Amino acid sequence: MSRLATAMIIAVHLLGLAAVMVLETIRPGFVTGAVSLTWVWLGSIVVMSVTIWQLHRRDQ
Amino acid sequence: MMTKLPRILLWLSLAWWVGIGAVVVDHNAAVRGSTTLRWKNPTRPTPHFAWHSRPTVKHGLVQIPPATQRSFSVTLPRGFKTGRLVISDFTAGTPRQARLNGQSRRVNNVMAEVDNSSGVLDFSWAQLVARGHSFEFTITNLNQQDSLPIRSITVSAQR
Structure with missing residues (x-):
């Protein structure tokens, strides 16, 4: 797992999560009316965790 | 790479x-804006539509026997308040009358020029009995001789 790939994947998720929180602040219910924030966070955290774990495994 | x-x-x-x-x-x-919920096969309940008691099914269609009524319920997305209920009648041209929660309209008339096999009943959700996001409606077959076959039920709802 290269550092570039890890950075790209984490960046995608952080940008996505930031966009969700900004949208939810500007227009409450815009995102939460359609999807559960719990699942949005959970999915991103799982993918980011797998990515970091893979990078860590390569470094060892 | x-x-x-x-x-x-x-x-x-x-x-x-x-x-x-x-x-x-x-x-x-x-x-x-608006949304359309279509119950293509009223013989089976769906996440949006249900009947209160299992209806009579004949020739693959739900039939409301003469001079009887059947209660149905529709579950709408949150925030929808008014709508239009369309009942598609199987038998084209046969004068039938249905009553929706006391509002009597002649089925087969309203859409006769466009589709002779459809009936339209306008209503406000406020007239319906709300239980959560579900709304109940009762269709009464006013005909004393013939069953009222229902091919499909469509609800187009507005906020």
């Missing part, structure tokens, strides 16, 4: 956010 796993994870991440974006945009477009 990225190996296989990072590439899969990257595509998965992009697909995850594109998917969430599509669901959010679709949901907000639907709740902003």
